Amino acid sequence: MSLIYLASQSPRRRQLLDQLGVAHDLLLPGADEDAEALEAVQAGELPDPYVRRATLNKLAAAVARRAARGLVPRPILCSDTTVALGTSILGKPANAEDALLMLRRLSGHTHRVLTAVALAWGEGQQALALSVSHVRFAAVPEAALRRYVDSGEPMGKAGAYAIQSQIAGWIEHIEGSYSGIMGLPLFETAGLLRQAGLDL
Numbered sequence: 001m002s003l004i005y006l007a008s009q010s011p012r013r014r015q016l017l018d019q020l021g022v023a024h025d026l027l028l029p030g031a032d033e034d035a036e037a038l039e040a041v042q043a044g045e046l047p048d049p050y051v052r053r054a055t056l057n058k059l060a061a062a063v064a065r066r067a068a069r070g071l072v073p074r075p076i077l078c079s080d081t082t083v084a085l086g087t088s089i090l091g092k093p094a095n096a097e098d099a100l101l102m103l104r105r106l107s108g109h110t111h112r113v114l115t116a117v118a119l120a121w122g123e124g125q126q127a128l129a130l131s132v133s134h135v136r137f138a139a140v141p142e143a144a145l146r147r148y149v150d151s152g153e154p155m156g157k158a159g160a161y162a163i164q165s166q167i168a169g170w171i172e173h174i175e176g177s178y179s180g181i182m183g184l185p186l187f188e189t190a191g192l193l194r195q196a197g198l199d200l
Contacts, residue, residue: 003022003023003024003074003075003198004017004022004023004024004025004074004075004076004077004119004193004198005024005025005026005027005062005066005071005074005075005076005077006024006025006026006027006077007026007027007028007058007059007061007062007065007076007077007078008026008028008077008078008079009026009028010079010183010184012162012164012182012183012184013079013183013184014026016179016182016183016184016186016189017077017184017189019179019186020186020189020190020193020200021200022193022198022200024077027062027065027066027071027076029061029065030065033061033065035058035061038054038057038058038061039054039058039080039091039092041089041091045089046087046089047082047084047087047088047089047112047114048114048130050082050089051080051081051082051114051115051116051130052116052128052130054080054082054116055078055079055080055116055117055118055128056118056128058078058079058080058118059076059078059118059119059120059126062076062078062120063076063120074121075119075120075121075193075196075198076119076120076121077117077118077119077189077192077193078117078118078119079115079116079117079118079183079184079189080115080116081113081114081115081158081180081181081183082113082114082115082158082159083102083106083111083112083113083114083158083159084111084112084113084114085105085106085109085111085112088105090102090105090106090111090158090159090160091158091159092155092156092157092158092160093154093155093157093160096149096150096154096155098160099149099154099155099160100145100146100149100160102154102159102160103140103145103148103149103154103160103161104142104145106137106159106160106161107137107138107139107140107145107170108137108138108139108140109136109137110134110135110136110137110173111134111135111137111159112132112133112134112135113132113133113134113135113158113159113176113180113181114130114131114132115130115131115133115177115180115181115183115184115185116128116129116130116131117129117130117131117184117185117188117189117192118192119192119193119195119196121196121197122196125196127192127195127196129185129188129189129191129192130188131176131177131180131185131187131188132176132180133174133175133176133177133178133180133181134173134174134175134176135163135171135173135174135176135181136171136172136173136174137170137171137172138170138171138172140167140170144170148161148165148166148167151165151166153165153166153167162182163178163181163182164182
């Protein structure tokens with residue numbers, strides 16, 4: 001029997017939940033929902049409050065979705081990841097050129113990866129945790145950046161990269177949570193699930 005609902009389309013988050021041994025069903029947006037709007041950055045918004053707000057927006061939408069579909073009540077887990085270079089938010093690239101521009105900015109610099117994870121359970125209870133990691137890229141040659149973009153891997157990824165992809169060969173140093181950089185920080189996620197009464 002599934003223990004929770006995961007309101008995420010990310011296969012990486014499913015893999016990470018499997019790693020924890022947490023059985024789950026997907027609770028994905030319907031055709032009538034504008035899921036991308038929940039991740040829209042507001043003017044002047046800074047990375048930390050942005051990722052918290054986007055995650056709580058996703059959670060509220062998922063809670064309403066479960067109720068509207070008449071599904072059995074279970075804890076609902078949501079997560080959102082953003083890449084921050086200084087105060088700039090690097091979201092999902094709009095196209096290949098946008099991905100290349102982002103990767104050029106990250107090359108040779110240290111950036112932050114912020115992943116917020118939120119859980120709703122019981123009668124209106126919810127909690128959120130934030131994982132912040134620092135990632136330093138070596139200077140990546142232009143040809144290597146272009147090959148990576150041509151692979152299609154950057155599309156749909158915050159900051160235009162996935163740490164578990166070929167770009168890892170240019171990552172010089174990580175400080176923080178590898179699973180958080182992938183998109184679901186396991187330590188924080190396990191803590192929330194225990195808070196909701198799940199025995200991991």
